[in-house]
Amino acid sequence: MKKTAFYGALAVAGLAASTASAATLDDVKARGVLNCGVTTGLVGFASPDANGVWNGFDVGVCRAVAAAVLGDSDAVEFVPTTGKTRFTALASGEIDMLARNTTWTFSRDVDLKFEFVGINYYDGQGFMVPRDLGVASAKDLDGATVCIQTGTTTELNLADFFRANGISYEPVPVETNAEAQVQYVAGACDVYTTDASGLAATRASFETPGDHVLLPEIISKEPLGPLVRHGDNDWGDIVRWSLNALIAAEELGVTSANIEELGAAPTGNPEINRLLGTEGELGAMLGLDADWAKNAIAAGGNYGELFEKNVGENTPIGLARGLNAQWTDGGLLYAPPFR
């Protein structure tokens, strides 16, 4: 009972302290380290290697922000979060930003009081079937047994899709991706459905990936992006424009290979100059150094380089750019102008 009173007192003190806390940017600078929330492990997006160094596509975003703010892409404390703890970790201030393949939805943005700063991966729910099944389209799946993770939006999307097309299916509920993988390989279900990036990663772990095909239908929108808390727009701007810098760099042809050369002196392209800080005052407007974007891009390369290194076609996961190509290549990536 005494303990409760003690916690109660601490809670009051804590609320008082948190309302009085300074801006996130000042906190991060004072700490010298960016606290970035990531998954506890998702193939290609975030996982520590044998030496404990975090790698992955989401990790690349964290490192870019750290490089932009602190000038050091290793000044990141990666805080692993599960699907259940991620939002409270962000809301309570344990982490400064969350880059954990989180779908941007209305209620998360508005009701949970977060601010999605952009989209770093356009995902969508897809289907995987064994090649032997001879199915070319998801509309041919009438009467199929489908492995599906319970309690996720994928379950609802699946029901909608089958009802809209007037076909039936039999769900095989599973708890985790690992369980689904085992069930699917054992033949307990004809079809496995989850986010397309997850399907590709799952297929890559099979003994014979070629025996399984991903169907062309994508039945839901899953825009994944980094997010920050409501209430500190300056910090939100920094994360947003760090991500935009990566995307714009690809569009402008700025890569980790040529960035030193391009950033050394003003070039013929004024937008590159503004981006890399050789012209204009963009860094100062964010409260950062002039070479903030240069550091962010140098951390792991531009968006395209990050994609290719972590999840692209030359990795075992082998994702095509698809929707995640630049708008100039028919994709959806479209960074607002740097001016």
Add this chain to the structure above:
Amino acid sequence: MVDRTIAFVRTEDVPAMPPPPNAAGPVKWLKDNLFATPANSVLTILAILAIYMILTGTVPWMLNGIWEAPSLAACREVLNGASGACFAVLAERWNQLLFGFQYPADLYWRPGLAFLLLFLAAAPVLFFDLPRKLLLFTALYPFIAYWLIWGGSIFGPLLALVGIVAGALFYQRFVKSSFALGFFGAIATALIVWTLGGYIIPDGEIAEGAMRSVQSRDLGGFMLNMMLGVTCVSLSLPIGIALALGRQSSMPIIKYICVIFIEFIRGVPLITLLFVANVMLGYFFPPGSGVDLFLRVVIMITMFSAAYIAEVIRGGLAALPKGQYEAADSLGLDYAQAMRLIILPQALKISIPGIVNVAVGLFKDTTLVSVISMFDLVGMIRGPILASVEWQGVYWELFGFAALLFFIVCYGISQYSQWLERRLATDHR
């Protein structure tokens, strides 16, 4: 005349004949034990068949195991379609499985040493034939282990020790005159020593060198399971005894505090308590401060198992005949003496199997911390290792390894408890 001479008289014993082959030796054993009745025979054959099928599946798989490969794909290449385990994942991620992926690699000797010293510290508690002086080391062990695992300045653990010693001295000095004065005075003394010492000693963080500080969030692997298991079991036993006695108390406030605590904790799943520890307390404390996550989890698991142990011990207390309590009273013993000398030794002996049951369950429950993103052994497997590009898709090898480690510890606990029961068997049944 009939010649009555006897044709043959045996003068020595007939050598003993061996028993018929089906009445002795392995055949008889088989007949008695495996094929006694038709039903028995059928079951035997089915069992042999099942064992055979399991072995033909697993033995080649184990013997074919690959111990050196950089990834699952490389393993499969070496195996070339044959059945075989990919134990290479254990070899490559060995340190991560034992210590987590964030503990500094050059400091692995520190938790290793703490683990070895644990045996030395636990021995005099577990085996009471050993010299009692060894208990002195047991008393020091928590501070040594804390210092070894978390590192930092030695002054922190030293100050904690000094505070407790000061409290104990105060208690010894004043408990004769009044228990309440001794007890609460001791707590106050310890708090005063800690507060004053906090101002005097330098900041505990050390950034460099062999004893540099390690953060709690960097702990992981089987080390974390062991730490949680050992800490929580050793804390929850005394708290559980206190709760069990409190529940039988004749003082209504103490009694109802204990009853409500026990019933509330037993009515809530452990995983809920862990979420409270991780998530809810995060809202209460100001960002960046607050109680260490490891400590929060220890408090929650300890509360949980203490409530269960309290009920087990209450069962032991209830099993004692009323005559024992009356005998203690008639000898003129006060409450503390009666409990210490007569009631508890018997009640605890009866409760051993139940306590061990809770301890084994608690140790396995420490894997639940993986849901609040602490990387214990199971968390390491489910998170970082299965999510790496190299090793996703390896299940049997990793979870088999985890099962083996847990089996060794739990089987050890259960063997010890059986030894203890035999050792304490003083009744004549």
